[in-house]
Amino acid sequence: MAFYVRVSTEGQARVAEGSLKNQEQMLASELRRRNAGGAWGRLVGSYVDGGFSGSSIDRPEFKRLLADVERGAIDAIFFTELSRLSRSLKDFLGIFEFTQQHNCDLVCLKTEIDTTSPFSNLVVRILMVFAEFERDMTADRIRRNAYERSKRGLAYGGFEPLGYKRDPEHKGRLLVDTEEAKLVRDIFQTYLRKCSLLETLRVLKNQYDHPKIQKLSRNGIYGILTSRVYIGIREIKTTEGTEEVPGAWQAIITDKTFEQVREVLSGNGPGPRSPRHNYIFSGLIRCARCDKKLQGKSGTGRSGQVRYYYAHPGRCAEGGLHSIEAEDAHKLVDEWLARLAIDKEYFNELLEVGRKDWANSCGLSNPG
Ligand SMILES: [Zn+2]
Incomplete structure (x- = not known):
């Protein structure tokens, strides 16, 4: 097992309460107490970050600690309070996941995080579910903003589709890239000749050295062949389905070609699997x-x-x-x-189990 101690500033490092020395002493006495009740663990070393903020995990000693956890040298990390490890819930959950994967426990002196206790383990897992939920909500907000933009026929941020480049003068508008547009037309024509995604891919890769063609996969070809961007349509995915508005760009493919390809594709089976x-x-x-x-x-x-x-x-x-x-x-x-x-009863039942467990792991006989 190992100690991890951290302070943000040199000034903090010198004051007694919470200083590096003080944190280490507290951890050492906790370890002595635990070892008194049976061999709890041998100290591998102290990892000390002086002058680094807890809002990022970009800390030299912390990185060395995680590397040692990864190679299996450490089975528990002792630290005085959660904020020493991380000030970000997201980072903490990442650290938790990582240490769990490598069979390393987290033991915190001042807060009820002790992954050797099933109850705090449960709490952390619930936190993770909510963190995941929050990520989904954020994604939803981003989607809603994108929706407002897309209503005006503007392109998404991020990658521009093959065949187009960004208009430097109008944000959200696309200009036809003549060279790439030729590639797109050739993809559609080749597919109409071959009627097979894999064959189309093979032919195009033989024919063009273009990096964007060389990088294409079967899925990529399918994406291009089914993208209504190429007939000048902006698709907006909503929970109710897909809305279509005129895009703020020119079509590269005629409606007729697009429709022919669609028919061949549907006759050819369902194409690549739907999103994960x-x-x-x-x-x-x-x-x-x-x-x-x-x-x-x-x-x-x-x-x-x-x-x-x-x-x-x-x-x-x-x-x-x-x-x-x-x-x-x-x-x-x-x-x-x-x-x-x-x-409430069930919740209290779990809480009670957790309390006892917590008390046991602290060596207390009479939990508050
Ligand atoms: Zn099993």
């Missing part, structure tokens, strides 16, 4: 038997239908389920969170 499923609990739900984390996966079943599920890594040694349908898993977590929110 949102596995919101990937790595957060665990096997009840062996506690291993389940990961979101998709695959095509015997009936040819795509299946979304969470899978157990390898075979469960304790005979747990190999996989669970994503929808079922989401329902179960939903129900559990809902129960936690309304069933």
